[in-house]
Amino acid sequence: MNLVVCVKYVPDATADRKFEDDFTVDRLGVDGLLSELDEYAVEQALQFREKRQGEENTVTALTMGPEKAVDAVRKALQMGADAGVHVLDDAIAGSDYIATSLVLAKAIEKIAQEKGAADLVVCGMASTDASGSVVPAMLAERLNLPQVTFASVIETQGDQVRIKRVGDTATEVIGGTMPLVLSVTDQTGEARYPSFKGIMAAKKKPLDTWSLSDIGVDAGEVGLSVAWSAVEDTTERPPRTAGEIVKDEDGSGAAALTGFLASKKFI
Numbered sequence: 001m002n003l004v005v006c007v008k009y010v011p012d013a014t015a016d017r018k019f020e021d022d023f024t025v026d027r028l029g030v031d032g033l034l035s036e037l038d039e040y041a042v043e044q045a046l047q048f049r050e051k052r053q054g055e056e057n058t059v060t061a062l063t064m065g066p067e068k069a070v071d072a073v074r075k076a077l078q079m080g081a082d083a084g085v086h087v088l089d090d091a092i093a094g095s096d097y098i099a100t101s102l103v104l105a106k107a108i109e110k111i112a113q114e115k116g117a118a119d120l121v122v123c124g125m126a127s128t129d130a131s132g133s134v135v136p137a138m139l140a141e142r143l144n145l146p147q148v149t150f151a152s153v154i155e156t157q158g159d160q161v162r163i164k165r166v167g168d169t170a171t172e173v174i175g176g177t178m179p180l181v182l183s184v185t186d187q188t189g190e191a192r193y194p195s196f197k198g199i200m201a202a203k204k205k206p207l208d209t210w211s212l213s214d215i216g217v218d219a220g221e222v223g224l225s226v227a228w229s230a231v232e233d234t235t236e237r238p239p240r241t242a243g244e245i246v247k248d249e250d251g252s253g254a255a256a257l258t259g260f261l262a263s264k265k266f267i
């Protein structure tokens, strides 16, 4: 089985995230890491492989991003992925969902040429920077595959994948036949931490760097200049204020608290 897990490199949420003059995210001047929600995607791909001992299963971690995005693939290799692919090309900067899904789909097709078609493409439910939650669906469309998304519980039997999607009002049970695109939530269980052995082994694992021409994508199809939508303006969020402190010295605390909640229409 060939499993491809899509992992995004995002600015560290604790870092001071900034926008460039063209309102794209500054991905070079700040520390970044593997998007936390994609760690769950890697974890599920690895568990899938482990459940199918004896079969020849390969987990390939795929990213599209700037130079440092290779760290997202390295983390996936340290967790246990078998191989990595980094699509790196200056023309990609500022790409929107449309272009991102094009580049990832073409890269998955090239991986298929080299390793056989992907039986399962695993994604996170969303990235932690733009949080569009749309790339998995766009990938499925481009790869002409079914999609089973926002999985909180995953069961597999042969080529059947059945998930539970836990919503606010209902829990849906959705099934599909592989090959398919699967996106997983952070409810699927803890993602493993790379072991020392895993970190050392990752150094020897194959990691390919592909340009747009390597995957047959024209530079004119990606990037900010052809984005269907782009960030037009940003406003700094006001710094958090300390907040109101209620000291309950005479038993009036509860009344003050309910007054505050009522003033904010929380109650």
Ligand SMILES: Cc1cc2nc3c(=O)[nH]c(=O)nc-3n(C[C@H](O)[C@H](O)[C@H](O)COP(=O)(O)OP(=O)(O)OC[C@H]3O[C@@H](n4cnc5c(N)ncnc54)[C@H](O)[C@@H]3O)c2cc1C
Pocket: 005, 006, 007, 008, 009, 025, 035, 037, 038, 041, 062, 063, 064, 065, 094, 095, 096, 097, 098, 100, 104, 122, 123, 124, 125, 126, 127, 128, 129, 130, 131, 132, 133, 134, 135, 136, 228, 229, 230, 231
């Ligand atoms: C603040 C902000 C706002 C944006 N708004 C828009 C917008 O309104 N419209 C628009 O078209 N674009 C927008 N973009 C651009 C968009 O973020 C990129 O196209 C991005 O690469 C894909 O969107 P996402 O991160 O929201 O992915 P999501 O749809 O949230 O991604 C879900 C999953 O797809 C996979 N994935 C996503 N990106 C990559 C990648 N680069 N490499 C590997 N796997 C990946 C991961 O598994 C991820 O968990 C915005 C970007 C930012 C930073």
